[in-house]
Amino acid sequence: MFRSAMLFTAAVVAAAGVFVRLGGSVAHAQTKAPLEWGEDAAVRPWKRYQGWPVRGESKFSTLAKLVSPPPAKEPRKLGAPLAGNAENGAMLVADRNRGGSCLACHVVGPAGGADLPGNVGPDLSEIGSASREDEYLFNYIFDARVYNPETVMPPWGAHGTFNDQEIADMVAFLQTLKTPAVFKTELDDPEKRPAPVERRENLDPIENPGMWAIDKAQDLFTQKMASGSSCSSCHADAQAAFKTWAAGMPKWEPRLNKVLGVEEFVTRHARTTTGADWPMETDNNRVMSVYLHFLANGTPIAIDTSSTEAKAAIERGKELASRKIGELNFACTDCHGKSADHWIRGQWLGPPKGQYDHFPTWRTSLQAIWDIRQRFQWCQVNIRADELPPDAKEYGDLEIYLASQSDGQKLSVPGIRH
């Protein structure tokens, strides 16, 4: 199957006059680089990275399918008065094992020691003096969409993160809150905590281990692969050839009928030229992507939006960015839009612009290089949605939308981030 797909690929491309094999070397026109398109660009079936949370979330929507239960239309009527245990409620609101805890978004009085709470949602430290009915608070936690369809708050009860008794316990605790939170230090107060400032020199290899990928990629670039040729067989002067290329990625690729980013392009181009096996989310693919972006550093991001297909992909990406997914029912835009420039616990949420120009990036917390697709996957797993394979067409749409939002920003790769 693979062999025939490859032959098919080569035949079609050659017939289109895109490239011709001449004595083992490949010459091709400027317009279309050879690509293999009969296979997946990443491992199938997709297997989540080792060390990531193993839970499956098939009951909830992903970027590829809409399956989450619809929101309730009416608040639930509680037959009997709530009998909650406030002490257990105090523990639950600060339980980081349940989707991050209430403190991720709210100051909640003394809960969790008022240790670095977030400020996406209102301060709840005096909610007990607000004359709210238990039933109202219960429903707000159970599924806040009955009061506010635009809310970013997860439907904690409707999606099963907490059961009715646990929600009653949290309500009992909230009703005890009547005085402003007391913070141990000013840094704990999200209203006073200074936004982080990035001062690291991301292109200094003594500061950013992500830069070590450049040396590795330069070696790979000249290594002869399965076909007997190397990248440098065709691209003798990499610096000249790729001076701006990555700044125009991702792009709509009619031969695959999807958006290709640098990483998938590398996989598919290498397969059909040098024969190198560099699937997405493997080390060689990552270092080549870092290198190709690095060569275009300083070039403003300029996505080709001229075709109707590219425009349509950006529109789809925009829709995907606002799609509610996962158990926590978050859309990209909930955090990196509506809640931008706020804290979720101790982490600062930046706006969409500026989320793309530094990928692939070195992640200090994980001591690894991540490309943008892995970053998408990580966000999704953390909001308790199933991720897609890195070469999924939905990620292509999302990536081209995100890149278009960063239009004009200059590439600076590899970045260095949390």
Added chain:
Amino acid sequence: MAEKPRLKLPKEAKKGAVIEIKTLIPHAMQTGLVKDKDGKAIPRKIINKFTAEFNGKPVFSANIEPAVAANPYLQFTAKVEESGTFKFSWTDDDGTVTTAEEQITVS
């Protein structure tokens, strides 16, 4: 992890100047407290000692514990009175010693 140490220091300096030296060696710095996916402890393996000499005389050294981050980084200073050679060494728990040298011209 057979990567070379990375060094950053001036090639030239004025006599009596205090220069800044940055060093880094690629190393995972396994603490011995981490388990692999099968639940087995990954043995401790760190760089436990760093030394810097100038023309054979000690300038700076450090005893390093597992609390130092992966790819141990050390930045320090040296007062240079003559031209010569800096020699740096990193000692691994397994006994391996990695060395690197850098010349400086002092005028």
Added chain:
Amino acid sequence: MRRLSRRAALAAGAGGVALSVVGWHGKARAGVKEAADEVAKFVGGATAEKGKISIELPEIAENGSTVPLTVTVDAPMTAENYVSDVLVVSEGNPNPGVITFHFTPMSGKAEAQTRIRLAATQNIVVVAKTNGGQFYTAQKQVKVTIGGCGG
């Protein structure tokens, strides 16, 4: 569909996250007492005075994997009067020891920078020893960020 080679699949896995990013996930912490014991061993019965030391750490570390730490001790660094050893200990890591710097008059300054692992918000304690056998100490708190989405 073609199956990717086993090597490729393994490489894909290796690109993932080590569960214990800081290097000692879930381990019990040492504490104030263990840190104090380390300091006691270092000073050997002498008293460490407060002062002369400046500790540079971020107020909030974005994570505990690689936190820049700079220690500077105010000293002439002459053959007659210099800081010889600087101990750095942690009050909130699994083990108190972090690093010990050794200076000579050729160091020019008693100043060093490294990057350290922090298991949690805690105090870092620094003790400096001079060639004359005097000790100085200082400490600084560093908060380690708590992430948003939890586990």
